Amino acid sequence: MIKKEIKHITRQLNEVNSRQTEKKLDLAFFEKDLEQLAKSINDQVAFMMLARAEKRRTENELKQAVANISHDIRTPMTSILGYIQLLESADVSSEQRNEYTAIVKNGALRLKVLLEDFFELSIIESADYPLKMETIKLTHLLLDVLVGFYEAFHQRGIEPIVTLPEEEMTIKADASALKRVLENLLGNAVKHSRGHVTICLQKKPSTIELVISNPVQQLTEADVLLLFDRFYKADQTRTGKGTGLGLSIAKSLMKKMDGNLTAQLMDQQLVMTCEWKV
Known part of the structure; x- marks a missing residue:
């Protein structure tokens, strides 16, 4: 048998x-x-x-x-x-x-x-991409990047709503890579916002979160699922001058630094969330 x-x-x-x-x-x-x-x-x-x-x-x-x-x-x-x-x-x-x-x-x-x-x-995305992980003052770096976007906000008539904690937030990351992530996310928000841009840095029990949100009109849940794909452009007529690689680069860099980057659509707001473990 x-x-x-x-x-x-x-x-x-x-x-x-x-x-x-x-x-x-x-x-x-x-x-x-x-x-x-x-x-x-x-x-x-x-x-x-x-x-x-x-x-x-x-x-x-x-x-x-x-x-x-x-x-x-x-x-x-x-x-x-x-x-x-x-x-x-x-x-x-x-x-x-x-x-x-x-x-x-x-x-x-x-x-x-x-x-x-x-x-x-x-x-x-290569396996041997070099990263110099060190203690980064996230609040300080975020403010530096925001200052660099002053002219971009001004030209679009956007006054960002910024919420920062009183205490300095520190994380383990590569300074250059983290700056690129912040620049890509803020650049995406400025370029596609249909109103204001909200930036909120906060500390949760086990994570530090940076939330960048902006109102969108034609974005769908299906678009949000594909935002981090290479070359994806939700609106070709509105994003024709971009490469469609900015969010993919940000996602890859966050993953390399053991962080997480997600996107969701909430009440016609595109909400980008960066998370770092405390």
Whole structure:
């Protein structure tokens, strides 16, 4: 009976390995050691299924990333080449030449930003990305970054609502990486806010939280789930000048520093939350 059951298990396992089925192994003859063997095999089969699913997801993400970066490179490149042809024309006035040159320059700068962000993200996500973890005065660093955004807030007519604790908040992080995270989150809030921007730093029992929120109009729950994906832009017409990599970079850096970055939609407010363990 045991020998017969081993043949039964082998047959089922061959079907799984040949991808004829994804069903778990079952037993017709119950014996303690055979049950343990079947359980171990089923655990391995489940792990293999997860690995296959993860591989498919990664492949799809890579295909989408390649498609997106190809599109983002092709658009300004086509514009640059078109205006270069116009510049080569003999009957171009000096005013037109200056206008076309400015457009070509803007297109080249757009490509530069895109390629720099893409290169930076690829380096950040590598296993050996260097981080210098040290004690950081988060309140002080946040104020420094906010001062740097004064002009951006002023140009958009936004007066941020800032709530900071009286005591200094300290965390373990890389100063340069943390500053990049704060700049990306604040830049995203300023760029897409339809009103005010709220920044709140607070200490919870086991975490320190930085919450940055701003009102949005057309963002959906489905958009929020994809915000940290590479190149994702919830509104192409409104975010066309961005690379769609800023939030991905922020998410990756937070993960590298053992922090957490999440997004949620609450009463038409996009709420970004950075968390560090105390």
